[in-house]
Amino acid sequence: MTFFFSEPTSAEDDKVFAKAIKNASNVVLFGSLRKEKAILTGEQAISPGDIYLEKLVTPIPLFEQSALASAPFPLPRRPVKVSQYWTFKTSAGDMPTIPIVTFQFFALTEYDRFIQLFKKFDTSESGKLPQSRDEVIRSKSMVKVIKTLRDIFKRKPQIPEKMIEEMEKSQFSTTDAEKNRILTSLIKIYQGPDSRYLNYFGPSFTIPTISFYEVLQFSKSNGNAGSMYPRFRNKVVFIGSSGSLTVAQKDSFYTVFSEPNGFDLCGVEIAATAFANLLEDMPIQPLRLYACFAIIFLWGFALGIVCLRLPSLISAGSVSGISALYLLIALHQFTNTGAWYPLIIPLFFQAPLAFFSALVCRYIETHKERRNIRTAFKYYIPDEIVDQLTKNVEGLKTHGQVVYGTCLSTDAEQYTSLSEAMSPGELGVFMNKYYETIFEPIRKHGGMITNVVGDAAMAIWIEMRPEEKRRTHACFSALDIERGVCRFNQTSPYTQLPTRIGLHSGQVLLGNIGAGDHYEYRPVGDIVNTASRIEGLNKYLGTRILASEEVITQLDNFFSTGNRKIPVGWKIKASGNIRIVIPERRIGSKAEGPLSILLRCTRCV
Structure with missing residues (x-):
């Protein structure tokens, strides 16, 4: 453990040891701090709580009077990890610790220069300090000098700042630069904080450690007990128990280099580390x-x-x-x-x-x-196709299936004259409102809009086999479109778009049609062309909705008896096919009027 010499041993041995310390004139002894409870008297006794003071416990008087100085080195015990040390113990009256006292003694070689530099910036305070190195050693006032300088530098921080600036301006040789570094570090100690971070060099024995036995053997072999061990020359030596030699680790402290087997760094090693940090002016400095x-x-x-x-x-x-x-x-x-x-x-x-x-x-x-x-794709292609494309875009070119569907084709009259009368911007806004009227019934009845060109639109109802349900939805959608367009035209009397509708059912290929870098998802087949041709027949018959035989088959419950008759046997040629148009029913109730006449179209044999 670190030696405190708090108890006397043999009187004769103590005298011999004290004499050796005095003759050396370079020994600083470890002291310790003891916490004492202050007893309050008089009016102070009413203060709540207890007051504790830390008091320096010095070595026995014989050793204390022989040594240059004594100072404590308090450190926290486990479980606190030692990462800092006190430079000045404020709770003990700003008492300097052993690394500070030791470094001040080491820097006494530059004390005369220090005093000269100090007087350059303040003459009034210099009288409080010894004027030479020998005076400090002779008066054994090391601790007093340290406390005085600490007090002056705290009251007048401009003094150390100017001293450091002055040294930085001066030009020094390599030897002088080393001395200048020591002097700068000393000034920073007095103007610095009460504690510093430890910059450890490593685990135990990283700092050169020499056993007592080795030193005694050297003295014995030289035949001169007073001869100096070579490695001690011009060095500061800290004496105490170190590393695994420490009995029961009584003087050990938990640090970043503590070993898993329980061995910690000893106090003397930590004290030597603190001194080395001061000597190198390399303490750890956390950023602000x-x-x-x-x-x-x-x-x-x-x-x-x-x-x-x-x-x-x-x-x-x-x-x-x-x-x-x-x-x-x-x-x-x-x-x-x-x-x-x-x-x-x-x-x-x-x-x-x-x-x-x-x-x-x-x-x-x-x-x-x-x-x-x-969301954008859903405006152009069905949701299920969007899902397929997100999973496999390569299937875009090959995707397609033959299904049974009902096509609905629309075309607006008077679009050409309307486009000539409006600017492109106005026409776009107007047609968007028109298509809102067209698309709403189609979506309402489950249809899919597949194509929009100019004033014409195409929608389809898909089913895997012929069913009445889908065709019924298509017919209802046609009726709702007619009603919606009528209401739309009433809102804009000067811009009318009467709309013709044609329906046809049959097999169709539904898929991505195109080549290169352009594809469209749309139906392809005869029913698409036929629905478009049927829609065109409205223009010649004065009707608005026409549906083929394939659409109205087995939809008898959907129709009511109509009044308008067209002569049976009227033949109409469409796309090279001769069809006979027999207008025997109309869509909806009687209130629908002649605009909703249904034509049954059959092929001529």
Whole structure:
């Protein structure tokens, strides 16, 4: 354990040891702090709670009077991990700790220069300090000097700042630069905080450790007990138990280098580490809070830009690369300046979070785009075809099936004169409203709009085999279209679009028709052309709706007796086929009038 010399041993041995300490004139002894409860008296006794003071426990008087100084080195015990040490123990009256006292003694070689530099910027306070190194050693006022300088620098922070600026302006040789670094580190101690972070060099025995036995053997072999061990020359030596030699680990402390088997770093090793940090002017310096927040924010912003702008695979490599670069920069700064950059949050939280957040955002964006595309496609092709295309776009060219369907063809009269009278913009708006009137009944009755060209539209009702239900829906849709167009024309008396409708049923190929880079989903077959020709017959017969024999077969419940008659046997030639038109019924009730006459068309044999 670290030696405190709090109890006397053999009187003769203690005198010999004290004499050796005094003759050396370079020994600083460890002290300890003891917490004592303050007893309040008088009016102070009414204060709530207890007040505790920390008092320095020095070695026995014989040793304390022989040594240059004594100082404590308090450290927390487990489970607290030791990462900092006190430079000045404020609860003990700003008592300097052993690394500070030891470093001040080590820097006494530059004390005269320190005093000269101090007087350059403040002469009023210099009288409180010893004027030479020898005076400090002779008066054994090391601790007093340290406390005085600490008090002056806290009251007048401009003094240490000007001293450091002055040294930075001066030109020094390599030897002088080393001394200048020590002096700068000393000034920073007095103007610095009450505690510092420890910059550990490694586990136990990383700092050169020499056993008592080795030193005694050297002295014995030289035949001179007073000869100096070579490795001690111009060195500061901390004496105490170290590493696994510590009996029962009584002076051990939990640190980042504590081993799984229970061995910790000893107090003397931590004290030597603190001194080495001061000597190298390389304590760990965590960034200020605002600097940490700025780095974390900018780092996260940069990662976000990279992950969102680049494809996933490239962004993964980029994040790994810039994270490695950030780590190298942080290690370089830590090694050369002791600056402690944040690592855990930027590398282990922000980097993966930015990458996976970008993936989620990209997925949401892609899903939104697909949903928008699906919605847009639904205006052109059926939902089930959209589903097939999203799963297999290669099937676009080969998809097609032969089904039984009922085609409904419409055509608007007076469209040519209307298009000449309106501007393209006005015509577009007008036709969109017109088609809203046409499409609503088709969708209502389960039809699929397959084609729109100019003033003509085509719809189809699909079924796998001939059924009355689909054809009935097509007929109802025709009636609703007629009614809707009548209402539409009433809203715009100066722009009339009377509409003719033709219906025909039969087999049809329904699929993607086209070539190269252009396809349309539409029906192909004789019934499409025939429905269009039937729609055209309305113009010659003065009717609005015409349906073929294939449409009205077995739809007797749908019709009511009509009044209008067309002579039986009237032959009409359509697309090279001779058909006989027999107008014996009309669609709907009697109230529908002559615009709803149904013609039964049959082929001539």
